[in-house]
Amino acid sequence: MKIGELANATATNVETVRYYEKISLLAPPARSASNYRSYSNEHLARLSFIRRARDLGFALEAVRELLTLSDDTGQSCEAVDQIASAHLAEVERKIDDLSALRSELTRVIGSCRHGTIADCKIIESLAPTPQLKGAAQ
Amino acid sequence: MKIGELANATATNVETVRYYEKISLLAPPARSASNYRSYSNEHLARLSFIRRARDLGFALEAVRELLTLSDDTGQSCEAVDQIASAHLAEVERKIDDLSALRSELTRVIGSCRHGTIADCKIIESLAPTPQLKGAAQ
DNA sequence: CTTGACCCTGTAGTTGCTACAGGGTGTAGA
DNA sequence: TCTACACCCTGTAGCAACTACAGGGTCAAG
Numbered sequence: 001m002k003i004g005e006l007a008n009a010t011a012t013n014v015e016t017v018r019y020y021e022k023i024s025l026l027a028p029p030a031r032s033a034s035n036y037r038s039y040s041n042e043h044l045a046r047l048s049f050i051r052r053a054r055d056l057g058f059a060l061e062a063v064r065e066l067l068t069l070s071d072d073t074g075q076s077c078e079a080v081d082q083i084a085s086a087h088l089a090e091v092e093r094k095i096d097d098l099s100a101l102r103s104e105l106t107r108v109i110g111s112c113r114h115g116t117i118a119d120c121k122i123i124e125s126l127a128p129t130p131q132l133k134g135a136a137q
Numbered sequence: 138m139k140i141g142e143l144a145n146a147t148a149t150n151v152e153t154v155r156y157y158e159k160i161s162l163l164a165p166p167a168r169s170a171s172n173y174r175s176y177s178n179e180h181l182a183r184l185s186f187i188r189r190a191r192d193l194g195f196a197l198e199a200v201r202e203l204l205t206l207s208d209d210t211g212q213s214c215e216a217v218d219q220i221a222s223a224h225l226a227e228v229e230r231k232i233d234d235l236s237a238l239r240s241e242l243t244r245v246i247g248s249c250r251h252g253t254i255a256d257c258k259i260i261e262s263l264a265p266t267p268q269l270k271g272a273a274q
Numbered sequence: 275c276t277t278g279a280c281c282c283t284g285t286a287g288t289t290g291c292t293a294c295a296g297g298g299t300g301t302a303g304a
Numbered sequence: 305t306c307t308a309c310a311c312c313c314t315g316t317a318g319c320a321a322c323t324a325c326a327g328g329g330t331c332a333a334g
Contacts, residue, residue, distance in 0.1 A: 003311090003312075004311065004312080013291080013292075014311095014312090015291075015292060015293080016291065016292085018313095018314095019291060019292090023290095034298080034299055034312080034313090035298085035299090035312080035313065036299080036311090037312085037313090048264075048265040049265065052262075052263045052264075053263050054290090056238065056242060057238050059289080060289075060290070061289095066260070069254060070254060072254055073254045073255040074253055074255065075253060075254050076252070076253055076254070077251065077252060077253060077257035077259065077260065080257055080259050080260055081246065081249050081251065081259065084242065084245065084246050084259050087242065088239065088242045088243065088246060091235055091238050091239050094235055098232045099232060101194050101228050102228050102232065104193060105221060105224065105225040109218065109221050109222060112214060112217075112221075114213070114214065114218065116210065116211055116213055117207060117209055117210045117211065117212050117217065118210035118211065119214075120207075120214035122217050122218065122221050123203070123206070123214065123217055125189075126186050126189045126193075126203065127182070127186055127207065128186065128189060139280080139281075140280090140281075141280065141281080150322080150323075151280095152322075152323060153321085153322065155283095156321075156322060156323090160321095171282090171329080171330055171331080172281080172282065173281055173282080174282090191321095196321090198320095275334100276333105277332105277334090278332095279330100279333105280329105280331080280332100281329075281331095282327100282329065283326100284325105284327095285324100285325085285326085286326100287325090288321100288322085288323080289319105290319100291318105291319090293316100293317085293318075293319100294316085294318095295314100295317100296313100296315095297312105298311105298312075298313065298314105299310100299311080299312065300309100300310090300311080300312095301308100301309090301310090301311100302307100302308090302309090302310105303306105303308090303309105304305100304306085304307090304308105
């Protein structure tokens with residue numbers, strides 16, 4: 001199949017497919033007489049795997065490792081579990097960070113009395129020790 | 138004060154300070170005889186504002202707008218409120234996305250029976266229609 | 275007078291794409 | 305047959321927000 005069909009089948013951008021080939025995440029396919037890329041079902045399966053992993057938020061380097069591991073069917077899946085767990089931990093860390101951010105933003109926005117900038121509690125909470133402004137250097 | 142002192146006072150990287158100057162977020166300071174940057178307290182206040190806004194997750198372009206607005210003390214703070222609220226909405230969207238991701242990852246990892254890759258539920262949940270593998274192209 | 279900490283400019287790297295520019299190919303309709 | 309159009313090719317530059325050099329200069333202490 002041609003690159004456009006593959007891209008379509010996996011909801012991927014054509015440029016992204018070529019990018020994956022460039023960084024050796026996807027093997028270079030055969031070429032037609034007119035130099036068009038010609039993909040096999042193996043390529044389709046591989047790209048689908050990549051897409052699914054990306055949808056789960058895995059970094060490209062993690063996807064690369066997962067792909068390698070998935071080929072080594074006899075090995076224990078400990079390494080896979082480890083990559084996924086590390087990723088989950090990272091996701092949880094981000095959620096915690098963003099939740100703290102949300103609280104703070106909600107608080108700051110909630111204090112806004114919708115007056116002028118001079119009285120704006122949002123600006124105030126950003127401006128540190130405003131009395132310094134214009135002071136000697 | 139010199140760039141190192143300013144950086145220290147605001148928990149910022151020296152390179153980041155120069156970067157902010159380059160993108161015109163921070164005004165170019167005076168220079169010493171030996172061409173060292175020499176910052177005023179105004180610069181300190183400005184950079185502290187930037188840092189605080191960045192800590193709250195505002196994009197640099199949003200910070201730029203907030204800085205401009207903060208100088209216009211007579212104006213209504215509606216625009217400020219709007220920027221902050223839009224940012225909060227974005228943060229909430231990200232939290233939702235990550236929460237969904239967490240659920241899915243937890244489910245996938247939880248199904249792992251710690252056997253071989255061939256039986257690995259994590260790999261399986263990434264691999265789409267695995268029976269296609271190696272099929273004709 | 276040398277060592278070390280600091281400062282300077284400018285450029286390239288990071289992640290994961292996306293968007294051209296400037297070409298070639300293939301097919302369907304007038 | 306011509307031509308329009310959708311698709312394909314390579315290569316490079318751009319995005320956010322820094323970070324990390326390379327290859328220099330400055331300054332104070334010992």
